[in-house]
Amino acid sequence: MLNPFVFRTDQAVVTLGRIFGAPVKIQGWSWLPVNQLVTLALFTWQSLQRRAGWPLGKHLLLGAARMSVFLGSEWCHNLAHVAAARAVGQPVDGLRIYAGMPILLYDQPEHPSITPRQHILRSAAGPLCNVCLLALSRLFQRATRPGSPAREVADTAAGMNAFIVSGALLPVAEFDGGPVAKWSLAARGVPAARAARILRRANQALGLGLAGAALAALRRRRGWMALLYLLLGAICLVNGLRSGSNPAPQPAETRGYLVERR
Numbered sequence: 001m002l003n004p005f006v007f008r009t010d011q012a013v014v015t016l017g018r019i020f021g022a023p024v025k026i027q028g029w030s031w032l033p034v035n036q037l038v039t040l041a042l043f044t045w046q047s048l049q050r051r052a053g054w055p056l057g058k059h060l061l062l063g064a065a066r067m068s069v070f071l072g073s074e075w076c077h078n079l080a081h082v083a084a085a086r087a088v089g090q091p092v093d094g095l096r097i098y099a100g101m102p103i104l105l106y107d108q109p110e111h112p113s114i115t116p117r118q119h120i121l122r123s124a125a126g127p128l129c130n131v132c133l134l135a136l137s138r139l140f141q142r143a144t145r146p147g148s149p150a151r152e153v154a155d156t157a158a159g160m161n162a163f164i165v166s167g168a169l170l171p172v173a174e175f176d177g178g179p180v181a182k183w184s185l186a187a188r189g190v191p192a193a194r195a196a197r198i199l200r201r202a203n204q205a206l207g208l209g210l211a212g213a214a215l216a217a218l219r220r221r222r223g224w225m226a227l228l229y230l231l232l233g234a235i236c237l238v239n240g241l242r243s244g245s246n247p248a249p250q251p252a253e254t255r256g257y258l259v260e261r262r
């Protein structure tokens with residue numbers, strides 16, 4: 001199946017400009033901010049349910065504020081990767097805007113010239129940025145009144161950044177935690193095959209732990225939390241049960257591109 005994130009060969013790629021040195025690219029109508037529109041509609045609908053007396057403009061404003069911090073957290077995550085990649089001297093080859101969201105493009109993500117330290121810094125910058133945003137959101141939560149619209153925006157920011165940090169740091173190859181763990185082991189001289197084995201076991205253990213956490217959350221009737229743990233646990237288990245020490249080879253049309261998670 002053709003990877004929808006990879007540029008089509010029959011359509012021009014337009015470069016809009018550069019962010020931290022990386023060309024920002026779009027193709028056709030694939031850049032249309034679908035994620036922004038869907039998220040705005042969802043948050044506005046939630047506001048309509050919770051605050052019946054408000055005019056529509058106010059609902060839209062709150063929806064837009066929550067959408068901005070929700071999707072902005074993901075944008076900041078990726079821009080932190082771009083900035084760190086440039087700072088360590090291994091810049092990304094581009095940033096594609098797809099459905100309103102950024103996708104990082106690497107021609108050769110595992111190029112032999114990239115040192116373990118550069119790999120680690122490049123990958124860790126994204127989650128580290130969300131840790132800082134999470135801390136800021138917590139301060140914002142403390143400064144706002146429970147039940148107020150401002151608190152709702154702060155809760156959205158805190159929830160999204162906590163979600164990105166916990167998801168991104170899973171030791172899964174396609175996420176940031178995978179490369180950080182893999183290259184940390186490589187930097188300590190652990191052979192690739194053994195490192196892959198260690199990561200598989202870590203994923204299995206984490207997957208089982210998260211499944212247990214999902215059950216515990218379900219018992220406490222925290223459905224959303226249970227679903228989240230279950231999702232993250234399933235990702236870990238699938239990764240932990242992958243056979244072979246190397247990731248499956250990528251199909252020809254995606255080779256050379258590391259498509260950012262989420």
Ligand SMILES: [Zn+2]
Pocket residue numbers: 077081123126127168175176260261
């Ligand atoms: Zn990332």
